[in-house]
Amino acid sequence: MHTPGQDIDEVISWVEQHFKRSLDIPWLYERQKEALRELLGKFYDENRIRGVFQMPTGVGKTIVAAGLILALYKLKFLRWKDIILYLTPRRTLRRQVEEKFEKVFTPFKEDLYGNGLYIRNVFEVKNLIRDVGRELNCYLSLW
Numbered sequence: 001m002h003t004p005g006q007d008i009d010e011v012i013s014w015v016e017q018h019f020k021r022s023l024d025i026p027w028l029y030e031r032q033k034e035a036l037r038e039l040l041g042k043f044y045d046e047n048r049i050r051g052v053f054q055m056p057t058g059v060g061k062t063i064v065a066a067g068l069i070l071a072l073y074k075l076k077f078l079r080w081k082d083i084i085l086y087l088t089p090r091r092t093l094r095r096q097v098e099e100k101f102e103k104v105f106t107p108f109k110e111d112l113y114g115n116g117l118y119i120r121n122v123f124e125v126k127n128l129i130r131d132v133g134r135e136l137n138c139y140l141s142l143w
Helices: 004-022 030-046 061-074 091-110 128-142
Strands: none
Touching: 004 030, 004 061, 004 091, 030 061, 061 091
8 A cells, every 4th residue: 555654755755866966975974864754744644734843953944854855746636837935034144055956956957867856947946035036026116
């Protein structure tokens, strides 16, 4: 029998393989896998994820967030119009997140792995102040 738990473990393994290639991270820490299992389990139970997850400093929240995005994409729960908002309290952290997300999501813009998961411009990392603010101003001025 195929269960959501099996799907979750398979997807986490796929995410881990992707991180090996894109970020040169040899494996996810058990705490990161546990967080992904819990978040994906919540998604399966409620068919949505809404809320805040927190972990201690330095344990890889950015990796977990990127892994969650990849997992939801792999499971075909994300569509091209979906928006994921990742907030950071400091500019330095924002730059680190933007750089890490670019490394994680760039392969999908080019189908580097030849796995058919080519999705141009789906994973775009945008700066809220610079990029999104400009786009919102444009839309609001048109209305």
